[in-house]
Amino acid sequence: MPVPVAVAPTVHEMLVRAIEDGGGRFEPDPARARGLQWVGKDPVELRRLLESCPGIEWVQLSGAGVDRWTADGVVADGRIWTSAKGAYSEPVAEHALTLLRSLPQRVRATSWGSPTAVTLYDAHVVLVGGSGGIGREFARLVEPFRARVTTVRRSPEHEHEHPTDRLHRLLPDADAVVVACALTPRTRHLIDEAALRAMPRHAVLVNVARGPVVDTTALVRALDSRWIAGAGLDVTDPEPLPDGHPLWGRSDCLVTPHTADTPDMIRPLLAERLRDNVARMLRGERLTGVIDPEAGY
Amino acid sequence: MPVPVAVAPTVHEMLVRAIEDGGGRFEPDPARARGLQWVGKDPVELRRLLESCPGIEWVQLSGAGVDRWTADGVVADGRIWTSAKGAYSEPVAEHALTLLRSLPQRVRATSWGSPTAVTLYDAHVVLVGGSGGIGREFARLVEPFRARVTTVRRSPEHEHEHPTDRLHRLLPDADAVVVACALTPRTRHLIDEAALRAMPRHAVLVNVARGPVVDTTALVRALDSRWIAGAGLDVTDPEPLPDGHPLWGRSDCLVTPHTADTPDMIRPLLAERLRDNVARMLRGERLTGVIDPEAGY
Numbered sequence: 001m002p003v004p005v006a007v008a009p010t011v012h013e014m015l016v017r018a019i020e021d022g023g024g025r026f027e028p029d030p031a032r033a034r035g036l037q038w039v040g041k042d043p044v045e046l047r048r049l050l051e052s053c054p055g056i057e058w059v060q061l062s063g064a065g066v067d068r069w070t071a072d073g074v075v076a077d078g079r080i081w082t083s084a085k086g087a088y089s090e091p092v093a094e095h096a097l098t099l100l101r102s103l104p105q106r107v108r109a110t111s112w113g114s115p116t117a118v119t120l121y122d123a124h125v126v127l128v129g130g131s132g133g134i135g136r137e138f139a140r141l142v143e144p145f146r147a148r149v150t151t152v153r154r155s156p157e158h159e160h161e162h163p164t165d166r167l168h169r170l171l172p173d174a175d176a177v178v179v180a181c182a183l184t185p186r187t188r189h190l191i192d193e194a195a196l197r198a199m200p201r202h203a204v205l206v207n208v209a210r211g212p213v214v215d216t217t218a219l220v221r222a223l224d225s226r227w228i229a230g231a232g233l234d235v236t237d238p239e240p241l242p243d244g245h246p247l248w249g250r251s252d253c254l255v256t257p258h259t260a261d262t263p264d265m266i267r268p269l270l271a272e273r274l275r276d277n278v279a280r281m282l283r284g285e286r287l288t289g290v291i292d293p294e295a296g297y
Numbered sequence: 298m299p300v301p302v303a304v305a306p307t308v309h310e311m312l313v314r315a316i317e318d319g320g321g322r323f324e325p326d327p328a329r330a331r332g333l334q335w336v337g338k339d340p341v342e343l344r345r346l347l348e349s350c351p352g353i354e355w356v357q358l359s360g361a362g363v364d365r366w367t368a369d370g371v372v373a374d375g376r377i378w379t380s381a382k383g384a385y386s387e388p389v390a391e392h393a394l395t396l397l398r399s400l401p402q403r404v405r406a407t408s409w410g411s412p413t414a415v416t417l418y419d420a421h422v423v424l425v426g427g428s429g430g431i432g433r434e435f436a437r438l439v440e441p442f443r444a445r446v447t448t449v450r451r452s453p454e455h456e457h458e459h460p461t462d463r464l465h466r467l468l469p470d471a472d473a474v475v476v477a478c479a480l481t482p483r484t485r486h487l488i489d490e491a492a493l494r495a496m497p498r499h500a501v502l503v504n505v506a507r508g509p510v511v512d513t514t515a516l517v518r519a520l521d522s523r524w525i526a527g528a529g530l531d532v533t534d535p536e537p538l539p540d541g542h543p544l545w546g547r548s549d550c551l552v553t554p555h556t557a558d559t560p561d562m563i564r565p566l567l568a569e570r571l572r573d574n575v576a577r578m579l580r581g582e583r584l585t586g587v588i589d590p591e592a593g594y
Binding site for chain 1 (some may be wrong): 387388391394395398416417418437438440441442562
């Protein structure tokens, strides 16, 4: 008997196929489903739906970061909740690499300027978080540059991984700092004035995680005071970054509008995660990307 | 008896050390030197110097591209001339990669826009020229992305290399075209209107070679007419690109001011090439990067 899985609030053909490919059955009515692929953005809307669908045992969210959902408390309802964590490592790692290398004045040039550039060759990159997937993928992408990647994580598992409290000791030796961690009460403003002051003047900061992991006010001061050479931000605080904000239009800061993983890019990756989790559910295996509401990711 | 080698028109400590490390002797007076490391930009100035220094048997130029020097005829004087070709493959390949990935509207954003992006994962890149070094390095850098690189060269040597006349047959299948060839009478306007029309609409063009390899007028038309998705140019024609030129300030074109290899970045690489060539001269071996005035590189 195939597991009935619904997709809401909007149905995408690719996700319907993923459910069927995983051995499940697409169920148009969430009230009759046991699993739910939620592709919406609004926790209140999801909570309301779930209240009228007691049969749903498992909710698959479409994002890799779930701060919006854990903050709201919707996740702690006794159901199994999974995120797409790890599924978007490729586009996010690629975007981090691009932001890192694109930082100098050059990309914002509108006239022929003086030649300056940064290089990744032999650089030391401090990677903050990323739950493994992005970190591994990023390290793979920069390997041809002979770049050295040191990862800071809540729970280090490998030799080149360090606990978060060692971050400030690693920063003075970083050519680049890439922020890829989940946003939790512990990581909010992790990159604060002290962290930015600890970075070398030639170093650059990249944020592909969540805006509030970086203290925006401190970052503006760091750039104005040249504590660091530049920043590349795919996420900001506030977000969207309002027109006229001091982070816009400066030659030492590149802002991309949360496009590390665009909808077009992630849909096939989300579909694969959904297919895999439907198949796991069918086999009674532990799902991939289970959210720990306590940890916040 | 160490070979006396001069550096002109300005002396850099790193190059003096390279001469000594190679087993040569730094000679402050070019008139007494047998070798010359020329770090200037002006062929007329160099020709004048060489006329008064008949003892100089070998001239090492500091650039990888030598169109300026072969066009002037200064190279065909019976001396051995070497360029830095191949020495700057790393920074140039890195810059090509950056231009390729940075193209979308995002990098020029000054307000929060709609999410679009390109990816290198599984992309097909057609690489034009590069005399081997840049091509190999570029292929190495994009390997983690599972990108496929097809190289077009005057003299193909490997399986994935094709003769230049096959370019137009390869273009319709390219996600990106990277121009890295020498500028010669044969490659001037190699990327013309027909080539740009042959590229898919989603493809991007990157030029890290010399401006005139691309027909600027045709490129502006290609962007205006959306024959291609975007362009990333480290070199332009004319160069410097004048303020107000139609290639400036558009969201589908990124111009960097000939900074693929900045002076700071290339000096150690040039020093290593100089050291190696001094050592080769001492051992009576063929030098690296000998210029073929006929071929133009």
